[in-house]
Every structure is written in structure tokens, then in C-alpha cells.
Amino acid sequence: VTLLALLLALCDDWPQFRGPGGRGVSAETELPVRWSKDQGLRWTAELPGVGLSSPVVAGGRVYLTACSGFEQERLHVLCFDAATGARLWERSFRATGSTQCNKKTNMAAPTPAADASRVFALFATGDLAALDRDGVLLWYRSLAGDYPTIGNNVGMAASPVLHGDTLLVAMENVGESFAAAIDARTGRNLWKHPRSAKINWTTPFVWTRAGRPEALFQSPNELTAYDVASGSRLWTHAAEKLSTIPSPVAADGLVFAPGGPFTALRPGDGAVAKAWEAPALPAATASPTFHQGRVYAVDNTGIVTCADAADGKILWKVRTKGPHSASPVVAEGRLYLLNEAGATAVLSLSEEGKQIALNELGEPMMASPAVSGGAIYLRSDRRLIRISR
């Protein structure tokens, strides 16, 4: 176990929603391809409540959020040892914002963000807790206390993203909508800008362009890049119908914005050009993935579409067993796609998406997988699962 713990500490972390680059791509190798209820589950850990948030992995620890209680008012932050699945600590808070939501979601919808020494857990209630790796509270923000009109009756889900000591938070809703950067060390706002007062669940995306980190916030009518450090508005793309659920990704100088239609943008100096539009690329619940010049997008029924990232040309489509909410992960030339019944289809990307495995666990799952230390982590409402060889 000690050796495994040491190896885990040396492996790539999966520190946020959709992993280290935010694109759902892992550089891990030796990942499992086949597993079942009875085979390949290295460990499982029971959870005190439900959640749609993904596990995140940092410094050999797996962090996860959950919620419980009559009105989902109990908010849990959990920490597990990645090697053994032992629960190292649990902290719980009470919702200070509204807990009303659609039946398909819950208060533990946003995925936490972590680094080697800290975890930042945001809940749909606007409660935001920063804890060190041992569970000592660093700071706690009640965003609903700070900004009393935030919220919506469907439920919020955008995940925070950590960039150095800057925590980026998208809080777009029917009340006081904003994009904010919070000092991860102190909990104070670094900057905060108003956004459209429309319900939105997209997670910010950080990339570096022209040597400067940019934070992308996608709203229905606007995709905006802010300078991470200063919060200054770098460029904006106005649109009629960008998606409010799948989040944008960016790579190779292009921003891939799900919407109607799916659009690739090429930002320049203060201006942004439309590189291409691909109406056939789906923009449903799952966020798209970019890998080695290709964009992969999944609709809610399970149809995977691959497009050339250079021009948006559709290269292939494959039907998998849906329905889908989780976002796909690419690793070792394979695409892992988890459906809502807990079955993960594994597609070979070198064979135009040929399905090489379907791994059924038989329990509802909607959270996107995490990949770290040669393992795939899945969570249901009941348990956290580590799958590894």
C-alpha cells in the first residue's frame, strides 16, 4: 500500500471538472479497459448522500462532495485515500442558499477543485468551502449570504476552477449573476463582473493564449475571455444561442463553444473570428472533448460525433447505449463514455470509434469520470468506486 501511495503521489492529478486541462483528456497509461460489478473494482466507498459532482484527485487524495437531508440542506465534503479508499475525513455544512432544484440534479452538482494542499468545494446553494488536505477549514463563503438574490429553482451546477491561487467561479442565475475570481488564500474577491441574469450551468475554462492565462465564461448570448489576473475583459463573442449546459474547451488557438450551432472561434488581439460552425456536432448535456486535432461531442441519446478541429468536418459518428449526462474522457487513444445506467462504453479512437468494451455496473451514474494514478474513478449516489488494474 505504501508503494502504491508513493506511485499515486507521482501520477497526474485530476484536480477539477474534466481533469488537468479541463478538456477531459488524461495522459495516464495502463488504464483498465474492461470491468464489471465483480471484476476490476479496486475499492468502493459508501457515501453519506447523493451528488452529481465528479471526484477530483490531488496528492494521493480523492475529494468528493455529496448532499443529504430532507431538503438536501446537509452539504458534505469527503476525502479518501486514493490507494485504499479509506475515508480520511468528512466535513459537513448547512445550506445557506435555496435548495430547490429539478429532480434530475441536486445540491452536490458542482465538482470541487483541488491542488496538492487544498480543496475548494462549491455547492449549488452557493456555499463554498476551502479546506486543507487534512480537512482544516481555510475559509468558507456563503455566496447566497453575500449576494442574496442568487439562485434559481432548477439548481446550479457550474464548477469552480483553480488557477494557481485564483479560484474562478461562474454564478449565472436569475438573480445577481456574475463571474468572479476569488483569492484562494484569503477567500476575498479578486474581481467580480456582472453576467446575464439567465440560468446557466457552464463551467469556466482556463487556457493560456499569447502567454497570458484567459478565463472563458460561456453564457447563452456571450462567450467572454477575462484576464485571470486582473479580470479585464480581453475579448467577447456575441451569439444567439450558445449552450447553457456543456462547457467550452479550447486548444490550438481555437475555442470550441457548444451551442446552436456548435462553433469554433479563433480569438485575435481584442477581436474574435468565427473559424467554423458545425450544426451536426451535438451540444446536449455532456461537454465536448478535444484531443489531437479532433473534437468529440456526445448527445443525450449516446451518439458520439467526431469532427476535425481544423474545419469542423464530421469524420465519424457512433451510437452507444444512452442516455448520457456525464462528459467523456479520452485516454490512451480510447474514449470512455459513461451512461446514466452506470455502463461505460470504451471506444477505440484509432478505429473510428469502434466500441471495444461496455462495462456495466448497474447503478445510476451521471457524474463525469476522473482519471488518475492508473485508475478510473466513478461515483453514484451511493458510492465512490476506484477501477484499476
Add this chain to the structure above:
Amino acid sequence: VRALLLLALSADPDLDAWLARIRAVGAEGEGHAEAGEAVRKVVARGPDALLPTLAAFDGAGPRAQNWLRGAVDALAAAGKADAKALEAFLLDRRRSGEGRFAAYEILVRLDPAAPGRLLPGMLDEAGRELRREAVAQALKGAEGKPEALRKLLPSARDVDQVGAIVKQLKSAGIETDLHAHYGVVARWTLLASFDNAGMKGFDAAYPPEAGVDLRTRPAGKGGAPVRAVPHETKDPAGKVDLNAVLGKEMSAVAYAFAVVESDEERSVELRVGTNNAVKVFLNGKLGAFRNEYHHGMKMDQYVARGTLRKGRNEILLKLCQNEQKDDWAQSWSFQARLCDALGGAVPFRSAGP
């Protein structure tokens, strides 16, 4: 009293100072770095700091209480707490319900027999979570026993527990006055309609918001005089279906007006549920609002906290219907009740209009 209670548990000025720093956290991260440092020091004190930290819940707001929960969880995990001291703290009703519930959760882990021993005496708790635990346990014991259920109902506050009791009573042929239990406001005068084209009616202050005068009929939608329709809801939860009472209408604003009398001045929560954009006024003061349509309706969705005056009080709800054509977007309805902070009905009389 609070200061004396704190002194009774802590003779450590450093600890008191750290807890004071935690309790002083403000909005937008104010004092958070200092409070974080204080949490680290409190946690480093170990289990001896547990009771003073639980005591610090007294009078703290929701933000500070969550800070304290973070410290309490860490302290509880740091070493075995003194179960007897925790039980004494739990039974001290001068303490906050939130701090006592945190103590209860730790105690239950140390002493699994504690709920059976303590919860029967907690059916009248002022703290919501302790009350809920007590009712849940009593409900298990009262299953299928109508008399026990009838006695238990006045203790229940949460909708699911009330519903479970009422359902069983109904099966036994016992009807329940849910209006009385919840404090439902049942008698209304509905003033309709005003324009909500483009959903602009939410921000438009139509005449009722300056004061309701039922002797006049201001011009409403399309210039037509506004109707004043008396209505008393018989729905058990107090729901009023405006489509049924007023006739189906889109892009419209209706006001629901009620007068209630109270024998004394008291703090009150006017709790409203609606699928529609809403503003909630108590005695002319805006207490809650939400500009959101057709994303679900539930009891106690919006809470306006205020004061029920001795004598006459006016309730005014602004209920906006938009122009969505979807089948699921046709609801135009609301419910309202007057209760205390725990959700228990407060005494009032409907006095018209």
C-alpha cells in the same frame, strides 16, 4: 447571558478570542483569512475546545455557524469527546438549536442509545434539526396508531413528516385541519389583471403596490378596469389556481390581497410558493421576490420575514404569468402561510377584505 454561558465552558482567553474571530466573519471574504488562522488554532487545541466551539454557535448567523461546523467536525475527529458533557450541553435549552444538534450528532456516534433516551423529550424543540429527529423517531413508534399520530401532528413541522402523519390519519378516517396546522392564508381578493407583455410587468409598480383600495378599480391590461374577485381556497395546502378562479390568461399580472388580524405584535415569516415570478409584501414592505417562471412550485419557496402588527395587517402578493406556450408553463398559482421561524403556524384571523 450568552457571555456567561461562554465563560461557563471556557476559561481560555486565547480560545475565546479565536472563536470570537470566527464569529466575526463578514460578507465577501471579510475577516476570512484571520478566521481561517483562528480555526487552525482552535483545532490544534484538540477535544478540549469542542464544547466552547459548540457554545459559540449561540447567536451566530448561518455563515459563522458553518465556519464553526468546520471546526467542530475536525475537533470531533481529533479525539474522543466527553459523552456526558456533550449530553449536558445537548440538554441545555439555553443553547442554540444548531450547536446542540452538532453536539447530538457527535453524541450519537459515541452513544448509539442516546436517541432512544433523549429524543422523546425533544418533540417541542425550537431547533429544526433536533425537532425533526425527535418527530422521525416518534413517527416510527406511532405507525398505525391513530391516537399517537394525532398527538404527534402538532410537533411536526417539515412537510414530509406532516404528510406522512396526515396520510395515516386519513386512512384511519381522521380528517386534519391543515390550514390551521400550517397557518394557511385562505381568504383573498384577487385583483386582475395588469399587463406583463415581454415580462415587463414584474418591474412595473402597478397601483396595488402603492396601497390597495378596493373601492376603486384602476385601469389594467388593455385599459380595462381591474376585477376584484373574492376567493377562499379549500385546498388543504392553501393553493389558489388563478387560471381556475380568474380564467386562463397569459402575459398577465394578478395581485392577491388579504387582511389578517393578530392579537399581538410578533415576528413572522410570510412563506409563499408559486411557479410564477412573484413579489411578496407584508404591510406594504417588500419582503421577498423572484423573477423566475415555471421552474417548480413548493411550499415555503420564498420567505418574507417581518412583523405581524397587533390588529390589522395587509398581505399583498404580485403573481406574474408570462407568455410561454409549453404545456408545462401554463401554471398560474400560489399558496401562502404565516408561521414562525420553525414553520409552526402563528395565530391570526382572516379579516377580509
